Amino acid sequence: MATELDEIFDRIAAWRREGTGVALATVVRTWGSSPRPAGSHLAVAETGAFVGSVSGGCIEGAVIGEAQAAIADGRPRLLEFGVSDEQAWAVGLACGGRVQVLVERVG
Amino acid sequence: MRTECFEALAAHRAAGRSCALVTRLADGAQALVAPDGASGELAPTAEQLAEIAGLLAAGTSAPLASDAGLFVRSYVAAPRLLVVGAVHIAQFLAAMARMAGYEVTVIDPRRAFASADRFPGVTLTDEWPDEALARLAPDARTAVVTLAHDPKLDDPALAAALRSPAFYVGALGSRRTHARRIERLAAEGLADLLGRIHAPVGLDLGGRSPAEIAVSVLAQVIQVRHRGAP
Numbered sequence: 435m436a437t438e439l440d441e442i443f444d445r446i447a448a449w450r451r452e453g454t455g456v457a458l459a460t461v462v463r464t465w466g467s468s469p470r471p472a473g474s475h476l477a478v479a480e481t482g483a484f485v486g487s488v489s490g491g492c493i494e495g496a497v498i499g500e501a502q503a504a505i506a507d508g509r510p511r512l513l514e515f516g517v518s519d520e521q522a523w524a525v526g527l528a529c530g531g532r533v534q535v536l537v538e539r540v541g
Numbered sequence: 542m543r544t545e546c547f548e549a550l551a552a553h554r555a556a557g558r559s560c561a562l563v564t565r566l567a568d569g570a571q572a573l574v575a576p577d578g579a580s581g582e583l584a585p586t587a588e589q590l591a592e593i594a595g596l597l598a599a600g601t602s603a604p605l606a607s608d609a610g611l612f613v614r615s616y617v618a619a620p621r622l623l624v625v626g627a628v629h630i631a632q633f634l635a636a637m638a639r640m641a642g643y644e645v646t647v648i649d650p651r652r653a654f655a656s657a658d659r660f661p662g663v664t665l666t667d668e669w670p671d672e673a674l675a676r677l678a679p680d681a682r683t684a685v686v687t688l689a690h691d692p693k694l695d696d697p698a699l700a701a702a703l704r705s706p707a708f709y710v711g712a713l714g715s716r717r718t719h720a721r722r723i724e725r726l727a728a729e730g731l732a733d734l735l736g737r738i739h740a741p742v743g744l745d746l747g748g749r750s751p752a753e754i755a756v757s758v759l760a761q762v763i764q765v766r767h768r769g770a771p
Binding site: 437438439446458460462463471473509510512538539541 | 542543544547550551554564566568569602603604612614615616619639642643644
């Protein structure tokens with residue numbers, strides 16, 4: 435069993451060897467009580483398979499969708515997530531923090 | 542991230558070298574800053590390189606203070622845990638510490654204990670602890686825990702660990718066992734350093750099983766790493 439970061443890098447390399455498109459999401463900034471610190475990674479394959487995390491699970495679904503879009507068009511994206519709005523069913527952080535996540539295609 | 546950038550980053554990580562990935566958030570342009578220099582689409586200034594080196598030394602990932610549009614992801618070697626004594630607690634501690642991101646080495650010259658069957662996927666060495674510690678050279682990112690319960694194995698490891706910059710030194714054993722250990726190590730001229738030993742080892746969680754003791758030891762290692770010794 436490898437460390438979390440080893441596992442992420444190994445999976446990216448394995449996906450690339452298979453010819454599967456990959457994107458890497460990285461927490462670049464946090465405000466308030468966010469679950470994962472700056473530098474945390476989530477790697478996403480074009481199939482939607484993923485490894486790692488950028489939150490406690492609240493925004494991963496939205497980040498995976500953006501990652502698949504980044505794999506398709508090659509453009510990096512800077513996403514920002516704030517407090518969740520339960521009325522609107524918006525994607526957000528239940529803890530009340532705010533995070534900025536960079537999503538970029540690998541290769 | 543360009544292919545050559547990912548491959549260079551993966552190669553630095555595989556070789557255990559620290560490096561920093563600098564990304565301009567506006568357009569995703571990047572530079573990889575390693576001990577042998579910077580490469581990529583960005584050319585950080587000397588001032589920026591100095592700030593990046595500071596973040597890298599601290600193992601911190603953050604936007605540059607001088608330019609919040611540049612994000613620095615620091616990749617540094619994982620902390621290490623050296624476990625002396627391939628005993629039952631060590632089987633749990635090695636697995637749990639790896640999950641928590643530690644590179645674990647288990648040291649025990651008794652091959653029946655330090656067997657791959659008992660420690661699947663764990664780095665094992667059958668060197669004597671003083672030889673192993675001399676080779677592995679504990680640094681400020683290293684924790685050393687002795688679990689052998691045998692002074693022939695534990696004492697030389699503790700002596701080496703106390704003379705090193707290891708951020709954590711812990712020794713399994715009751716208060717009585719530890720009192721005798723203190724006497725022996727003091728006789729070796731280590732009296733001034735003995736306060737660094739966490740003993741009885743681990744946070745007082747009340748558990749008695751090998752897995753529960755492993756949790757308490759790992760919890761204390763994590764506490765000391767992030768909060769410092771109490």
